[in-house]
Amino acid sequence: MKLKLIVPMLFIVAAIGQSCVSTKKYKELQSNYNQLDSANRNMKRKYLTSERNLAVVNNRVQSLEEQxxxxxxxxxxxQDALDKCLNSSNQGNVNISKLVDEINRSNKYIQQLVNAKNKSDSLNMVLTNNLTRSLSQQEMRDVDVKVLKGVVYISLSDNMLYKSGSYEISDRANETLSKIAKIIMDYNNYDVLIEGNTDNVPISQKNIRNNWDLSALRASSVVQALQNNFNVxxxxxxxxxRGEYNPVADNSTDAGRAKNRRTEIIITPKLDQFMDLIGKAPEEKQ
Structure with a gap:
Protein backbone atom coordinates (compact mmCIF):
# COMPACT_ATOMS: atom_id res chain seq x y z
CA MET A 1 0.00 0.00 0.00
CA LYS A 2 2.80 2.41 0.84
CA LEU A 3 4.55 1.58 -2.44
CA LYS A 4 1.44 2.55 -4.41
CA LEU A 5 1.41 5.99 -2.73
CA ILE A 6 5.14 6.61 -3.23
CA VAL A 7 5.14 6.15 -7.03
CA PRO A 8 2.54 8.90 -7.80
CA MET A 9 4.31 11.22 -5.42
CA LEU A 10 7.55 10.74 -7.34
CA PHE A 11 5.78 11.67 -10.59
CA ILE A 12 4.35 14.82 -8.98
CA VAL A 13 7.81 15.91 -7.69
CA ALA A 14 9.37 15.32 -11.10
CA ALA A 15 6.65 17.35 -12.82
CA ILE A 16 7.12 20.25 -10.38
CA GLY A 17 10.88 20.17 -10.95
CA GLN A 18 10.46 20.34 -14.74
CA SER A 19 8.03 23.24 -14.37
CA CYS A 20 10.57 25.17 -12.27
CA VAL A 21 13.32 24.70 -14.85
CA SER A 22 11.00 25.84 -17.66
CA THR A 23 9.97 28.98 -15.74
CA LYS A 24 13.56 29.92 -15.05
CA LYS A 25 14.51 29.52 -18.71
CA TYR A 26 11.51 31.61 -19.73
CA LYS A 27 12.48 34.44 -17.38
CA GLU A 28 16.06 34.37 -18.70
CA LEU A 29 14.86 34.60 -22.31
CA GLN A 30 12.39 37.35 -21.41
CA SER A 31 15.20 39.34 -19.74
CA ASN A 32 17.43 38.95 -22.80
CA TYR A 33 14.60 40.04 -25.05
CA ASN A 34 13.86 43.12 -22.92
CA GLN A 35 17.54 44.15 -23.03
CA LEU A 36 17.70 43.75 -26.81
CA ASP A 37 14.43 45.62 -27.27
CA SER A 38 15.66 48.52 -25.13
CA ALA A 39 19.00 48.64 -26.99
CA ASN A 40 17.19 48.58 -30.32
CA ARG A 41 14.96 51.51 -29.37
CA ASN A 42 18.00 53.54 -28.26
CA MET A 43 19.81 52.83 -31.53
CA LYS A 44 16.75 53.82 -33.54
CA ARG A 45 16.56 57.14 -31.68
CA LYS A 46 20.25 57.85 -32.37
CA TYR A 47 19.81 56.81 -35.98
CA LEU A 48 16.87 59.21 -36.50
CA THR A 49 18.97 62.04 -35.02
CA SER A 50 21.82 61.29 -37.44
CA GLU A 51 19.41 61.09 -40.36
CA ARG A 52 18.16 64.57 -39.51
CA ASN A 53 21.74 65.88 -39.18
CA LEU A 54 22.70 64.34 -42.51
CA ALA A 55 19.67 65.93 -44.17
CA VAL A 56 20.68 69.31 -42.72
CA VAL A 57 24.23 68.92 -44.09
CA ASN A 58 22.89 68.12 -47.55
CA ASN A 59 20.56 71.13 -47.36
CA ARG A 60 23.49 73.35 -46.34
CA VAL A 61 25.55 72.17 -49.32
CA GLN A 62 22.61 72.78 -51.66
CA SER A 63 22.11 76.22 -50.07
CA LEU A 64 25.75 77.11 -50.76
CA GLU A 65 25.39 76.11 -54.40
CA GLU A 66 22.16 78.10 -54.74
CA GLN A 67 23.76 81.19 -53.17
CA GLN A 79 27.84 94.40 -64.62
CA ASP A 80 25.11 94.94 -67.25
CA ALA A 81 23.91 97.99 -65.36
CA LEU A 82 27.47 99.34 -65.19
CA ASP A 83 27.96 98.80 -68.92
CA LYS A 84 24.70 100.64 -69.56
CA CYS A 85 25.85 103.54 -67.41
CA LEU A 86 29.21 103.71 -69.17
CA ASN A 87 27.53 103.72 -72.58
CA SER A 88 24.96 106.34 -71.68
CA SER A 89 25.66 110.04 -71.96
CA ASN A 90 27.54 111.23 -68.91
CA GLN A 91 25.66 109.43 -66.11
CA GLY A 92 26.90 110.55 -62.73
CA ASN A 93 30.28 109.25 -61.60
CA VAL A 94 28.80 108.62 -58.13
CA ASN A 95 26.40 105.98 -59.48
CA ILE A 96 29.20 104.30 -61.42
CA SER A 97 31.41 104.17 -58.34
CA LYS A 98 28.59 102.67 -56.28
CA LEU A 99 27.98 99.97 -58.89
CA VAL A 100 31.68 99.12 -58.97
CA ASP A 101 31.74 98.75 -55.18
CA GLU A 102 28.68 96.48 -55.24
CA ILE A 103 30.20 94.32 -57.97
CA ASN A 104 33.44 94.00 -56.02
CA ARG A 105 31.61 93.00 -52.81
CA SER A 106 29.49 90.49 -54.70
CA ASN A 107 32.52 88.95 -56.42
CA LYS A 108 34.34 88.71 -53.10
CA TYR A 109 31.42 86.87 -51.50
CA ILE A 110 31.12 84.53 -54.50
CA GLN A 111 34.80 83.66 -54.16
CA GLN A 112 34.36 83.08 -50.42
CA LEU A 113 31.54 80.60 -51.05
CA VAL A 114 33.42 78.88 -53.87
CA ASN A 115 36.53 78.54 -51.69
CA ALA A 116 34.49 76.99 -48.87
CA LYS A 117 32.89 74.46 -51.20
CA ASN A 118 36.20 73.67 -52.89
CA LYS A 119 37.87 73.15 -49.50
CA SER A 120 35.17 70.67 -48.44
CA ASP A 121 35.39 68.83 -51.79
CA SER A 122 39.20 68.73 -51.60
CA LEU A 123 39.20 67.34 -48.05
CA ASN A 124 36.75 64.63 -49.07
CA MET A 125 38.85 63.72 -52.11
CA VAL A 126 42.03 63.50 -50.02
CA LEU A 127 40.20 61.40 -47.42
CA THR A 128 38.92 59.04 -50.14
CA ASN A 129 42.33 58.74 -51.83
CA ASN A 130 44.10 58.06 -48.52
CA LEU A 131 41.62 55.32 -47.68
CA THR A 132 41.66 53.59 -51.07
CA ARG A 133 45.48 53.64 -51.18
CA SER A 134 45.62 51.92 -47.79
CA LEU A 135 43.32 49.06 -48.83
CA SER A 136 44.60 45.92 -50.54
CA GLN A 137 43.16 44.60 -53.81
CA GLN A 138 41.39 41.86 -51.86
CA GLU A 139 39.84 44.42 -49.52
CA MET A 140 38.74 46.63 -52.40
CA ARG A 141 36.52 43.79 -53.64
CA ASP A 142 34.50 44.08 -50.42
CA VAL A 143 34.77 47.85 -49.90
CA ASP A 144 33.22 50.60 -52.04
CA VAL A 145 34.17 54.26 -51.42
CA LYS A 146 32.40 57.22 -53.02
CA VAL A 147 31.59 60.89 -52.40
CA LEU A 148 28.04 62.22 -52.89
CA LYS A 149 27.02 65.84 -52.16
CA GLY A 150 29.98 66.49 -49.88
CA VAL A 151 29.53 63.25 -47.89
CA VAL A 152 31.91 60.24 -47.95
CA TYR A 153 30.24 56.80 -48.11
CA ILE A 154 32.23 53.64 -47.29
CA SER A 155 30.17 50.53 -48.07
CA LEU A 156 31.31 47.20 -46.56
CA SER A 157 29.92 43.81 -47.61
CA ASP A 158 28.49 41.60 -44.88
CA ASN A 159 30.55 38.59 -46.10
CA MET A 160 33.74 40.40 -45.18
CA LEU A 161 32.47 42.17 -42.08
CA TYR A 162 30.47 39.63 -40.06
CA LYS A 163 30.56 35.99 -39.12
CA SER A 164 28.10 33.92 -41.16
CA GLY A 165 24.48 34.58 -40.13
CA SER A 166 25.61 36.78 -37.23
CA TYR A 167 26.13 40.38 -36.19
CA GLU A 168 29.53 39.64 -34.62
CA ILE A 169 32.57 41.16 -36.37
CA SER A 170 34.73 38.55 -38.15
CA ASP A 171 38.48 38.30 -37.56
CA ARG A 172 39.32 39.20 -41.17
CA ALA A 173 37.34 42.45 -40.87
CA ASN A 174 39.52 43.87 -38.10
CA GLU A 175 42.42 44.77 -40.41
CA THR A 176 40.10 46.66 -42.78
CA LEU A 177 38.33 48.41 -39.89
CA SER A 178 41.70 49.45 -38.46
CA LYS A 179 42.53 51.28 -41.72
CA ILE A 180 39.13 52.98 -41.79
CA ALA A 181 39.51 53.92 -38.11
CA LYS A 182 42.87 55.59 -38.84
CA ILE A 183 41.24 57.76 -41.54
CA ILE A 184 38.37 58.63 -39.18
CA MET A 185 40.83 59.68 -36.46
CA ASP A 186 42.95 61.71 -38.91
CA TYR A 187 39.86 63.72 -39.90
CA ASN A 188 38.60 64.54 -36.42
CA ASN A 189 36.30 67.37 -37.59
CA TYR A 190 33.97 64.85 -39.20
CA ASP A 191 31.07 62.92 -37.66
CA VAL A 192 30.52 59.24 -38.45
CA LEU A 193 27.20 57.44 -38.98
CA ILE A 194 27.29 53.62 -39.16
CA GLU A 195 24.25 52.38 -41.08
CA GLY A 196 23.26 48.69 -41.32
CA ASN A 197 21.31 47.37 -44.33
CA THR A 198 19.90 43.91 -45.17
CA ASP A 199 18.19 42.15 -48.06
CA ASN A 200 14.47 41.33 -47.87
CA VAL A 201 14.87 37.71 -46.73
CA PRO A 202 13.25 37.32 -43.26
CA ILE A 203 15.63 36.54 -40.41
CA SER A 204 14.94 33.49 -38.22
CA GLN A 205 17.10 33.61 -35.11
CA LYS A 206 16.37 33.71 -31.41
CA ASN A 207 16.11 37.20 -29.92
CA ILE A 208 16.30 38.85 -33.40
CA ARG A 209 12.76 39.69 -34.43
CA ASN A 210 13.33 40.96 -37.96
CA ASN A 211 15.75 42.69 -40.36
CA TRP A 212 15.36 45.96 -38.45
CA ASP A 213 16.93 44.31 -35.41
CA LEU A 214 19.66 42.62 -37.46
CA SER A 215 20.70 45.81 -39.29
CA ALA A 216 20.77 47.85 -36.06
CA LEU A 217 22.75 45.20 -34.19
CA ARG A 218 25.29 44.97 -37.01
CA ALA A 219 25.74 48.75 -37.04
CA SER A 220 26.17 48.71 -33.27
CA SER A 221 28.85 46.00 -33.57
CA VAL A 222 30.87 48.18 -35.95
CA VAL A 223 30.49 51.24 -33.68
CA GLN A 224 31.70 49.28 -30.67
CA ALA A 225 34.63 47.83 -32.63
CA LEU A 226 35.72 51.33 -33.72
CA GLN A 227 35.41 52.58 -30.14
CA ASN A 228 36.81 49.64 -28.17
CA ASN A 229 39.41 48.22 -30.57
CA PHE A 230 40.60 51.34 -32.40
CA ASN A 231 39.95 54.18 -29.90
CA VAL A 232 37.62 56.28 -32.06
CA ARG A 242 17.65 50.66 -42.12
CA GLY A 243 16.63 47.02 -42.40
CA GLU A 244 15.65 45.97 -45.92
CA TYR A 245 14.22 49.38 -46.86
CA ASN A 246 17.25 51.05 -48.46
CA PRO A 247 18.19 48.64 -51.27
CA VAL A 248 20.80 49.47 -53.92
CA ALA A 249 20.00 46.45 -56.11
CA ASP A 250 17.16 44.09 -57.04
CA ASN A 251 16.37 41.61 -54.25
CA SER A 252 15.04 39.07 -56.76
CA THR A 253 18.58 37.84 -57.58
CA ASP A 254 21.40 36.42 -55.45
CA ALA A 255 23.80 39.11 -56.70
CA GLY A 256 21.31 41.88 -55.89
CA ARG A 257 20.66 40.55 -52.39
CA ALA A 258 24.42 40.32 -51.77
CA LYS A 259 24.80 44.02 -52.67
CA ASN A 260 21.94 44.99 -50.35
CA ARG A 261 23.49 43.15 -47.39
CA ARG A 262 25.97 45.86 -46.47
CA THR A 263 27.05 48.27 -43.75
CA GLU A 264 27.79 51.88 -44.69
CA ILE A 265 30.19 54.14 -42.81
CA ILE A 266 29.06 57.69 -43.63
CA ILE A 267 31.59 60.46 -42.87
CA THR A 268 30.15 63.99 -42.84
CA PRO A 269 31.56 67.44 -42.01
CA LYS A 270 30.23 68.83 -38.76
CA LEU A 271 27.37 71.29 -39.16
CA ASP A 272 29.14 74.20 -37.47
CA GLN A 273 31.68 74.26 -40.33
CA PHE A 274 28.93 75.54 -42.62
CA MET A 275 27.15 77.85 -40.21
CA ASP A 276 29.83 80.58 -40.37
CA LEU A 277 29.29 81.01 -44.10
CA ILE A 278 25.58 80.40 -44.64
CA GLY A 279 23.69 83.67 -44.42
CA LYS A 280 26.80 85.89 -44.29
CA ALA A 281 26.23 88.25 -47.18
CA PRO A 282 28.71 91.03 -48.06
CA GLU A 283 28.45 94.01 -45.75
CA GLU A 284 27.06 97.14 -47.33
CA LYS A 285 28.67 100.51 -46.80
CA GLN A 286 26.50 103.05 -45.04
Whole structure:
Protein backbone atom coordinates (compact mmCIF):
# COMPACT_ATOMS: atom_id res chain seq x y z
CA MET A 1 0.00 0.00 0.00
CA LYS A 2 2.80 2.41 0.84
CA LEU A 3 4.55 1.58 -2.44
CA LYS A 4 1.44 2.55 -4.41
CA LEU A 5 1.41 5.99 -2.73
CA ILE A 6 5.14 6.61 -3.23
CA VAL A 7 5.14 6.15 -7.03
CA PRO A 8 2.54 8.90 -7.80
CA MET A 9 4.31 11.22 -5.42
CA LEU A 10 7.55 10.74 -7.34
CA PHE A 11 5.78 11.67 -10.59
CA ILE A 12 4.35 14.82 -8.98
CA VAL A 13 7.81 15.91 -7.69
CA ALA A 14 9.37 15.32 -11.10
CA ALA A 15 6.65 17.35 -12.82
CA ILE A 16 7.12 20.25 -10.38
CA GLY A 17 10.88 20.17 -10.95
CA GLN A 18 10.46 20.34 -14.74
CA SER A 19 8.03 23.24 -14.37
CA CYS A 20 10.57 25.17 -12.27
CA VAL A 21 13.32 24.70 -14.85
CA SER A 22 11.00 25.84 -17.66
CA THR A 23 9.97 28.98 -15.74
CA LYS A 24 13.56 29.92 -15.05
CA LYS A 25 14.51 29.52 -18.71
CA TYR A 26 11.51 31.61 -19.73
CA LYS A 27 12.48 34.44 -17.38
CA GLU A 28 16.06 34.37 -18.70
CA LEU A 29 14.86 34.60 -22.31
CA GLN A 30 12.39 37.35 -21.41
CA SER A 31 15.20 39.34 -19.74
CA ASN A 32 17.43 38.95 -22.80
CA TYR A 33 14.60 40.04 -25.05
CA ASN A 34 13.86 43.12 -22.92
CA GLN A 35 17.54 44.15 -23.03
CA LEU A 36 17.70 43.75 -26.81
CA ASP A 37 14.43 45.62 -27.27
CA SER A 38 15.66 48.52 -25.13
CA ALA A 39 19.00 48.64 -26.99
CA ASN A 40 17.19 48.58 -30.32
CA ARG A 41 14.96 51.51 -29.37
CA ASN A 42 18.00 53.54 -28.26
CA MET A 43 19.81 52.83 -31.53
CA LYS A 44 16.75 53.82 -33.54
CA ARG A 45 16.56 57.14 -31.68
CA LYS A 46 20.25 57.85 -32.37
CA TYR A 47 19.81 56.81 -35.98
CA LEU A 48 16.87 59.21 -36.50
CA THR A 49 18.97 62.04 -35.02
CA SER A 50 21.82 61.29 -37.44
CA GLU A 51 19.41 61.09 -40.36
CA ARG A 52 18.16 64.57 -39.51
CA ASN A 53 21.74 65.88 -39.18
CA LEU A 54 22.70 64.34 -42.51
CA ALA A 55 19.67 65.93 -44.17
CA VAL A 56 20.68 69.31 -42.72
CA VAL A 57 24.23 68.92 -44.09
CA ASN A 58 22.89 68.12 -47.55
CA ASN A 59 20.56 71.13 -47.36
CA ARG A 60 23.49 73.35 -46.34
CA VAL A 61 25.55 72.17 -49.32
CA GLN A 62 22.61 72.78 -51.66
CA SER A 63 22.11 76.22 -50.07
CA LEU A 64 25.75 77.11 -50.76
CA GLU A 65 25.39 76.11 -54.40
CA GLU A 66 22.16 78.10 -54.74
CA GLN A 67 23.76 81.19 -53.17
CA UNK A 68 26.73 80.91 -55.54
CA UNK A 69 24.36 80.80 -58.53
CA UNK A 70 22.32 83.69 -57.14
CA UNK A 71 25.37 85.86 -56.48
CA UNK A 72 26.73 85.17 -59.96
CA UNK A 73 23.41 86.22 -61.48
CA UNK A 74 23.45 89.36 -59.31
CA UNK A 75 27.01 90.16 -60.39
CA UNK A 76 26.05 89.79 -64.05
CA UNK A 77 23.05 92.08 -63.53
CA UNK A 78 25.25 94.69 -61.85
CA GLN A 79 27.84 94.40 -64.62
CA ASP A 80 25.11 94.94 -67.25
CA ALA A 81 23.91 97.99 -65.36
CA LEU A 82 27.47 99.34 -65.19
CA ASP A 83 27.96 98.80 -68.92
CA LYS A 84 24.70 100.64 -69.56
CA CYS A 85 25.85 103.54 -67.41
CA LEU A 86 29.21 103.71 -69.17
CA ASN A 87 27.53 103.72 -72.58
CA SER A 88 24.96 106.34 -71.68
CA SER A 89 25.66 110.04 -71.96
CA ASN A 90 27.54 111.23 -68.91
CA GLN A 91 25.66 109.43 -66.11
CA GLY A 92 26.90 110.55 -62.73
CA ASN A 93 30.28 109.25 -61.60
CA VAL A 94 28.80 108.62 -58.13
CA ASN A 95 26.40 105.98 -59.48
CA ILE A 96 29.20 104.30 -61.42
CA SER A 97 31.41 104.17 -58.34
CA LYS A 98 28.59 102.67 -56.28
CA LEU A 99 27.98 99.97 -58.89
CA VAL A 100 31.68 99.12 -58.97
CA ASP A 101 31.74 98.75 -55.18
CA GLU A 102 28.68 96.48 -55.24
CA ILE A 103 30.20 94.32 -57.97
CA ASN A 104 33.44 94.00 -56.02
CA ARG A 105 31.61 93.00 -52.81
CA SER A 106 29.49 90.49 -54.70
CA ASN A 107 32.52 88.95 -56.42
CA LYS A 108 34.34 88.71 -53.10
CA TYR A 109 31.42 86.87 -51.50
CA ILE A 110 31.12 84.53 -54.50
CA GLN A 111 34.80 83.66 -54.16
CA GLN A 112 34.36 83.08 -50.42
CA LEU A 113 31.54 80.60 -51.05
CA VAL A 114 33.42 78.88 -53.87
CA ASN A 115 36.53 78.54 -51.69
CA ALA A 116 34.49 76.99 -48.87
CA LYS A 117 32.89 74.46 -51.20
CA ASN A 118 36.20 73.67 -52.89
CA LYS A 119 37.87 73.15 -49.50
CA SER A 120 35.17 70.67 -48.44
CA ASP A 121 35.39 68.83 -51.79
CA SER A 122 39.20 68.73 -51.60
CA LEU A 123 39.20 67.34 -48.05
CA ASN A 124 36.75 64.63 -49.07
CA MET A 125 38.85 63.72 -52.11
CA VAL A 126 42.03 63.50 -50.02
CA LEU A 127 40.20 61.40 -47.42
CA THR A 128 38.92 59.04 -50.14
CA ASN A 129 42.33 58.74 -51.83
CA ASN A 130 44.10 58.06 -48.52
CA LEU A 131 41.62 55.32 -47.68
CA THR A 132 41.66 53.59 -51.07
CA ARG A 133 45.48 53.64 -51.18
CA SER A 134 45.62 51.92 -47.79
CA LEU A 135 43.32 49.06 -48.83
CA SER A 136 44.60 45.92 -50.54
CA GLN A 137 43.16 44.60 -53.81
CA GLN A 138 41.39 41.86 -51.86
CA GLU A 139 39.84 44.42 -49.52
CA MET A 140 38.74 46.63 -52.40
CA ARG A 141 36.52 43.79 -53.64
CA ASP A 142 34.50 44.08 -50.42
CA VAL A 143 34.77 47.85 -49.90
CA ASP A 144 33.22 50.60 -52.04
CA VAL A 145 34.17 54.26 -51.42
CA LYS A 146 32.40 57.22 -53.02
CA VAL A 147 31.59 60.89 -52.40
CA LEU A 148 28.04 62.22 -52.89
CA LYS A 149 27.02 65.84 -52.16
CA GLY A 150 29.98 66.49 -49.88
CA VAL A 151 29.53 63.25 -47.89
CA VAL A 152 31.91 60.24 -47.95
CA TYR A 153 30.24 56.80 -48.11
CA ILE A 154 32.23 53.64 -47.29
CA SER A 155 30.17 50.53 -48.07
CA LEU A 156 31.31 47.20 -46.56
CA SER A 157 29.92 43.81 -47.61
CA ASP A 158 28.49 41.60 -44.88
CA ASN A 159 30.55 38.59 -46.10
CA MET A 160 33.74 40.40 -45.18
CA LEU A 161 32.47 42.17 -42.08
CA TYR A 162 30.47 39.63 -40.06
CA LYS A 163 30.56 35.99 -39.12
CA SER A 164 28.10 33.92 -41.16
CA GLY A 165 24.48 34.58 -40.13
CA SER A 166 25.61 36.78 -37.23
CA TYR A 167 26.13 40.38 -36.19
CA GLU A 168 29.53 39.64 -34.62
CA ILE A 169 32.57 41.16 -36.37
CA SER A 170 34.73 38.55 -38.15
CA ASP A 171 38.48 38.30 -37.56
CA ARG A 172 39.32 39.20 -41.17
CA ALA A 173 37.34 42.45 -40.87
CA ASN A 174 39.52 43.87 -38.10
CA GLU A 175 42.42 44.77 -40.41
CA THR A 176 40.10 46.66 -42.78
CA LEU A 177 38.33 48.41 -39.89
CA SER A 178 41.70 49.45 -38.46
CA LYS A 179 42.53 51.28 -41.72
CA ILE A 180 39.13 52.98 -41.79
CA ALA A 181 39.51 53.92 -38.11
CA LYS A 182 42.87 55.59 -38.84
CA ILE A 183 41.24 57.76 -41.54
CA ILE A 184 38.37 58.63 -39.18
CA MET A 185 40.83 59.68 -36.46
CA ASP A 186 42.95 61.71 -38.91
CA TYR A 187 39.86 63.72 -39.90
CA ASN A 188 38.60 64.54 -36.42
CA ASN A 189 36.30 67.37 -37.59
CA TYR A 190 33.97 64.85 -39.20
CA ASP A 191 31.07 62.92 -37.66
CA VAL A 192 30.52 59.24 -38.45
CA LEU A 193 27.20 57.44 -38.98
CA ILE A 194 27.29 53.62 -39.16
CA GLU A 195 24.25 52.38 -41.08
CA GLY A 196 23.26 48.69 -41.32
CA ASN A 197 21.31 47.37 -44.33
CA THR A 198 19.90 43.91 -45.17
CA ASP A 199 18.19 42.15 -48.06
CA ASN A 200 14.47 41.33 -47.87
CA VAL A 201 14.87 37.71 -46.73
CA PRO A 202 13.25 37.32 -43.26
CA ILE A 203 15.63 36.54 -40.41
CA SER A 204 14.94 33.49 -38.22
CA GLN A 205 17.10 33.61 -35.11
CA LYS A 206 16.37 33.71 -31.41
CA ASN A 207 16.11 37.20 -29.92
CA ILE A 208 16.30 38.85 -33.40
CA ARG A 209 12.76 39.69 -34.43
CA ASN A 210 13.33 40.96 -37.96
CA ASN A 211 15.75 42.69 -40.36
CA TRP A 212 15.36 45.96 -38.45
CA ASP A 213 16.93 44.31 -35.41
CA LEU A 214 19.66 42.62 -37.46
CA SER A 215 20.70 45.81 -39.29
CA ALA A 216 20.77 47.85 -36.06
CA LEU A 217 22.75 45.20 -34.19
CA ARG A 218 25.29 44.97 -37.01
CA ALA A 219 25.74 48.75 -37.04
CA SER A 220 26.17 48.71 -33.27
CA SER A 221 28.85 46.00 -33.57
CA VAL A 222 30.87 48.18 -35.95
CA VAL A 223 30.49 51.24 -33.68
CA GLN A 224 31.70 49.28 -30.67
CA ALA A 225 34.63 47.83 -32.63
CA LEU A 226 35.72 51.33 -33.72
CA GLN A 227 35.41 52.58 -30.14
CA ASN A 228 36.81 49.64 -28.17
CA ASN A 229 39.41 48.22 -30.57
CA PHE A 230 40.60 51.34 -32.40
CA ASN A 231 39.95 54.18 -29.90
CA VAL A 232 37.62 56.28 -32.06
CA UNK A 233 35.85 58.90 -29.90
CA UNK A 234 32.32 57.52 -29.28
CA UNK A 235 30.93 61.07 -29.28
CA UNK A 236 31.56 61.14 -33.04
CA UNK A 237 29.80 57.82 -33.68
CA UNK A 238 26.14 56.97 -34.28
CA UNK A 239 24.70 53.52 -35.04
CA UNK A 240 21.52 53.05 -37.04
CA UNK A 241 19.70 50.30 -38.93
CA ARG A 242 17.65 50.66 -42.12
CA GLY A 243 16.63 47.02 -42.40
CA GLU A 244 15.65 45.97 -45.92
CA TYR A 245 14.22 49.38 -46.86
CA ASN A 246 17.25 51.05 -48.46
CA PRO A 247 18.19 48.64 -51.27
CA VAL A 248 20.80 49.47 -53.92
CA ALA A 249 20.00 46.45 -56.11
CA ASP A 250 17.16 44.09 -57.04
CA ASN A 251 16.37 41.61 -54.25
CA SER A 252 15.04 39.07 -56.76
CA THR A 253 18.58 37.84 -57.58
CA ASP A 254 21.40 36.42 -55.45
CA ALA A 255 23.80 39.11 -56.70
CA GLY A 256 21.31 41.88 -55.89
CA ARG A 257 20.66 40.55 -52.39
CA ALA A 258 24.42 40.32 -51.77
CA LYS A 259 24.80 44.02 -52.67
CA ASN A 260 21.94 44.99 -50.35
CA ARG A 261 23.49 43.15 -47.39
CA ARG A 262 25.97 45.86 -46.47
CA THR A 263 27.05 48.27 -43.75
CA GLU A 264 27.79 51.88 -44.69
CA ILE A 265 30.19 54.14 -42.81
CA ILE A 266 29.06 57.69 -43.63
CA ILE A 267 31.59 60.46 -42.87
CA THR A 268 30.15 63.99 -42.84
CA PRO A 269 31.56 67.44 -42.01
CA LYS A 270 30.23 68.83 -38.76
CA LEU A 271 27.37 71.29 -39.16
CA ASP A 272 29.14 74.20 -37.47
CA GLN A 273 31.68 74.26 -40.33
CA PHE A 274 28.93 75.54 -42.62
CA MET A 275 27.15 77.85 -40.21
CA ASP A 276 29.83 80.58 -40.37
CA LEU A 277 29.29 81.01 -44.10
CA ILE A 278 25.58 80.40 -44.64
CA GLY A 279 23.69 83.67 -44.42
CA LYS A 280 26.80 85.89 -44.29
CA ALA A 281 26.23 88.25 -47.18
CA PRO A 282 28.71 91.03 -48.06
CA GLU A 283 28.45 94.01 -45.75
CA GLU A 284 27.06 97.14 -47.33
CA LYS A 285 28.67 100.51 -46.80
CA GLN A 286 26.50 103.05 -45.04
Missing amino acids: IASERASAKSL DPKRLTAGG
